[in-house]
Amino acid sequence: MNPFCRLISGCTACVFLLTAALFGGCGGDRGPPRVVVSGVVTYGGKPIAEGAIRFMPVDSSPVPMAGALIVDGRYKVDRNGGVPVGTHKIEIEAFRGIPDPNKPGSRLVSPRGRDEFEQYIPEKYNARTQLEITIQPGSRKITKNFDLTP
Numbered sequence: 001m002n003p004f005c006r007l008i009s010g011c012t013a014c015v016f017l018l019t020a021a022l023f024g025g026c027g028g029d030r031g032p033p034r035v036v037v038s039g040v041v042t043y044g045g046k047p048i049a050e051g052a053i054r055f056m057p058v059d060s061s062p063v064p065m066a067g068a069l070i071v072d073g074r075y076k077v078d079r080n081g082g083v084p085v086g087t088h089k090i091e092i093e094a095f096r097g098i099p100d101p102n103k104p105g106s107r108l109v110s111p112r113g114r115d116e117f118e119q120y121i122p123e124k125y126n127a128r129t130q131l132e133i134t135i136q137p138g139s140r141k142i143t144k145n146f147d148l149t150p
Contacts, residue, residue, distance in 0.1 A: 032063055034081035035135050039145040040073050043094055043121050047073020050117075051094035055083045055133070070094070083135050090131035092146060094121045121148060 037055070041048045051070035055077065057063040066083040068075045070092070077083050095117040124130060125148055133144060 032084040032086065033137060034066070034084050035139045036076065036078045036082035036141045037066075037133075037135070037144055038074070038076035038078075038141070039143050041070050041075060041092060041094075041146045041148065042073060043148045044150055045147070048092075048094040048121075049073070049096065051092065051121075053077070053093075054091040055088040056091060057084070058087045058089055058132070061086070083133075085135045085137045085139070087132060087134045089129050090133055090146075091126045091129050092121065092131070092148065093119050093126050096120055122150070 041051065041053065048070050049072060052067060053070055053075050054065055054067035056065050063084045063086055066077050066079070066088075068077045068079070098116045098118050119126070131146070135142065
């Protein structure tokens with residue numbers, strides 16, 4: 001390799017390393033502070049066996065949605081640090097197997113062999129929710145229980 005090519009190759013490597021050093025720490029903002037939210041969800045006084053809970057930001061800010069599964073009535077939103085601070089609408093869905101009318105005590109099964117499920121709580125808790133929570137900056141872990149009525 002001639003000396004000129006070695007010089008160009010060395011300069012290219014230096015520029016690459018300098019660029020990597022300058023921008024390596026620029027992963028961007030991690031977003032708003034978040035808070036872990038957990039609790040119990042009941043419907044008609046009984047824990048929801050299987051479901052989901054979502055915290056949807058009410059303003060037009062680019063704050064992401066947060067959510068978790070509900071299992072045996074309990075949920076815990078802790079992924080990525082939890083629910084972003086701010087005001088959120090809360091959507092709750094609950095699922096149960098659809099009884100097979102031809103086989104008492106068993107569930108309907110899809111053609112693929114999977115149990116069929118239905119979302120059984122009213123839209124006032126999901127598609128048309130009025131549930132809301134405000135997560136204040138500086139909050140620590142929050143416990144928020146929901147006793148939903150038919």
